[in-house]
Amino acid sequence: MADVQTPQPETGAPPPAGTLPTGEAILQVKGLNKRFGGLQAINNINLDVAKGSIHAIIGPNGAGKSTFLNCLIGLIEPDTGEILFEGKSIKGLKQHRIIQRGIARVFQTPQIFPGMSLTENVTIAALSKRDGEFRFNPVTPLNASNSATEEAQSVLAQVGLADQRDVEAEHLSRGDKRRLELAICIAAHAKLLLLDEPTAGMSRHDTNRTIDLLRLISEKGMTKIVIEHDMHVVFSLAQRVSVLAQGAVIADGTPEEVRGNPKVKEAYLGGAH
């Protein structure tokens, strides 16, 4: 069963988990294909992601989930098809251009500057947003930019890392590194966040803290696509689930609808994983 939650009163807040979102699409994927040699890794994917929603992508190992996300962020160029973000094509754009449009990706290993403090890590993200393009100037001390530092402190407080703000990032626990990475995405004002197995390898405790944090940042209207094997996470967060198998979308709907779909059961059993 999906968690029963009270609908969020704030504007821009997503509908509760398990309720199909109705808003306009922030991302539209049309007829996407990607072939690696003889393997059709992405096979005619059509998918809309509603603004402000949490959209999960599940499927057996090798289904093409990570490849799909890599196409969205510009790490892999699709062969054919179209990707529209806020109505404009991002297909074929370089990764940094896509990031500038407001798409961010959380990797399985957190992407942070390990030798820098939490405040410095988040300040860099706030500065990169303000300047439009990341340009690191080693001559200008980071604290010369007070507004970005203040924003960093505020974001660190929101994710529950305020008391560790002067600690070097490498000393954080795995769960806290993930929180820091999400703080970086908030400070960079990402509109669409792509998460590839964000709770992989985490304890149940850290997984639940990550779920809470992802809910919190959803209340700010940030749209998310989450690849996830952990059904507890999918059912706790997602309004909509798309199931991939052999590069194609084989089912799509609420977590409850997808769970009961015989094609989905077959795909998982057939995948022998």
Ligand SMILES: Nc1ncnc2c1ncn2[C@@H]1O[C@H](COP(=O)(O)OP(=O)(O)OP(=O)(O)O)[C@@H](O)[C@H]1O
């Ligand atoms: N760069 C690449 N070159 C060749 N084949 C690739 C490449 N990247 C992925 N593949 C293949 O494409 C298929 C889809 O891989 P992908 O990593 O997208 O699957 P996945 O759904 O993310 O799987 P998992 O659940 O194991 O993470 C696999 O068969 C994989 O071996």
Ligand SMILES: [Mg+2]
């Ligand atoms: Mg993967």
